[in-house]
Amino acid sequence: MIQTVATKPFNDQKPGTSGLRKKVRGFQQPHYAANFVQSVFDSLSGFEGQTLVVGGDGRYFNRDVIQVVLKMAAANGFGRVLVGQGGILSTPAASHLIRSSGAFGGLVLSASHNPGGPDEDFGIKYNVGNGGPAPEKVTDAIHARTLSIDSYRIVDAGDIDIDTLGTRELAGMTVEIVDPVAAYADLMEQLFDFPAIREMIAEGFTLSFDAMSAVTGPYAKEIFERRLGAQSGTVRNGTPLPDFGHHHPDPNLVHAKELYDRMMGDAAPDFGAASDGDGDRNLIIGRNCYVTPSDSLAVLAANAHLAPGYAKGLKGIARSMPTSGAADRVAEKLGIPLYETPTGWKFFGNLLDAGMATICGEESAGTGSDHVREKDGIWAVLLWLNILASRRQSVAEIMQTHWATYGRNYYARHDYEAIAKDRADALMAALRDKLTALPGTANSGGTVQSADDFAYSDPTDQSVSRNQGIRILFEDGSRVVFRLSGTGTEGATLRVYIERYVDRHGKLDMETADALAPLVRAAQEIADITGFTGMEQPSVIT
Incomplete structure (x- = not known):
């Protein structure tokens, strides 16, 4: 049974560069989350009978809001919703699922690298059919609707089991619980030379990946340990927790200090990496060699041709304005365009869709390519591993060679x-x-x-x-x-x-x-x- 619930606007629901982010307590106010979800739906058209993707980084309140979204999607006319098992979907995996399933769009429930827990942060972001964040004209329309909304539609029904793979029915809408990892891992295997990386690891190359008790744990275990053969325990803090283990899941030198100290120690692995709350950011550290995100973007662009998925070369490189000019010099040498955009991945989406750029990056630890329309932490780690397997140099040697070439x-x-x-x-x-x-x-x-x-x-x-x-x-x-x-x-x-x-x-x-x-x-x-x-x-x- 569909209910129409009377409500009043909240004046603080303007989406930022990555959706609406507030404290959990704010989202727990009666009608708050439902108001925003309905405002998203009211700002869209043509989704009757279409597919919606839903998932998040597993933070506190994630499962509760998924149930609200499912009941509202059914009441508003969606035909099918794809949900990551247990409510889990990394942001890049959600982008891939939207694209590969032909979905109308998706709701990503995350506050990215912000802390999680009852007293911490929550967020909702709408991604459009290309898999990327909604452009400004859509977020502006959503905000305008939040200021005038007076009701929302929701199905009066019990909660849906989101932990068991398979198909359910909710008020005439199909709910399909999908493996959140498999399709994404398959995509990575198409882009990178997994046999070469496996061989390097089998010969004794060691790595350490800190999932920061966030969403990338299951992805990292499947890819690094199972498919690439890294030893068990390579992935640390690999179980997603609602409060991220009381840690701040931002892969920088302050919040990933344990990894940094390990990589600077006498018994450091060859390679270290981390990703953030929703899996779109990355930290790269070699033995005694920290790589800045800006330098990482430049090195990845200069060496991308070593990976099978990029062997034909790059169409262009895009970076956010605050990101250093290191990638500019790579683009100049390669004879390809360099685009300087505002901060926010949605600005890269237009360039990627138009075939004008292949690799994009931000100084805030986000890099990615045209394989999805979000930045992608695991992708960046795999491209680094592909480069290391091909060049057979250490991270420090690769950086020294890069600087000697480009400054x-x-x-x-x-x-x-x-x-x-x-x-x-x-x-x-x-x-x-x-x-x-x-x-x-x-x-x-x-x-x-x-x-x-x-x-x-x-x-x-x-x-x-x-x-x-x-x-x-x-x-x-x-x-x-x-x-x-x-x-x-x-x-x-x-x-x-x-x-x-x-x-x-x-x-x-x-x-x-x-x-x-x-x-x-x-x-x-x-x-x-x-x-x-x-x-x-x-x-x-x-």
């Missing part, structure tokens, strides 16, 4: 978290007010060549995205970028990206902190970060 982009990101939003907005407004006056001025970083607020004109549809981050470019090619992040749930996060380029004839073995110290001082001088935020040091440096 080195020393790079870091400083995050100032949980700032009062009015203070963060005031800082950015003050920066915008001084943009025209900055060129020609000098500070600790050198002389400013130009300053702007990045705007992007999409080459596929000519849409324009403005106010995407403030760029301060110096005469020597260095730069500092200021941007407010849209992925947190408390206050605002100021991200300051600091980059210095040294050509291949320069000093390539400096400590990153030493190389960037003058630019760090320049960022403080230009933006008065301490004055606006009250913070003497960043919360996290990556």
